Amino acid sequence: MTHDVDRYLAGKPPGAVELFRRFRAMVLAAGECEERVHRTEVAWADRRVFASAFIASGRLEVAIDLLRQVEHPALLQSFPTTRKVCTHRFTFTAADQLDADIEAWLVEAHDDVGPGTR
Known part of the structure; x- marks a missing residue:
């Protein structure tokens, strides 16, 4: 999958690529998961996607799915x-x-969230 990720990151701003790689390492350290590389984003899942990321205008945009709401200085929005x-x-x-x-x-x-919720 690293090859697919490298292809996704090709031509993107170096600073954002560094952020993406750091975030990806954090996701992969969280536990075993499937990496799904798409043209516009990368998502990580067990049975269900629990995190995704993409680069836009030199910044890293991320989604993390949780069973509760949290606050963080970098949080743009949260929604059910x-x-x-x-x-x-x-x-x-x-x-x-x-x-x-x-x-x-x-x-x-x-x-x-990764294993799926009922």
């Missing part, structure tokens, strides 16, 4: 996507924004 799941959209422009909270929420998303 099912009765249980709330999608959180973040924008990152600096590596220090990918902090311990984001890392913990990725583990939570992987464990609670």
Whole structure:
């Protein structure tokens, strides 16, 4: 899959690519998952997608699905996507924004949303 990711990242701004790679490493460290590389984004799933990311105008745009709402300085919006799941959209422009909270929420998303909810 790394080859597909490299193809997705080709030609994108170097700073945003670095942020993407850092975020991707955090997702992959959260636990075993499938990486789904599309033309416009990359998503990570177990049975259900729990996180996704794309690069737009030199910044990293991310979605993390959780069973609760959270707050963060980089949070753009959160909204319910099912009765249980709330999608959180973040924008990152600096590596220090990918902090311990984001890392913990990725583990939570992987464990609670990735397997699917009923």
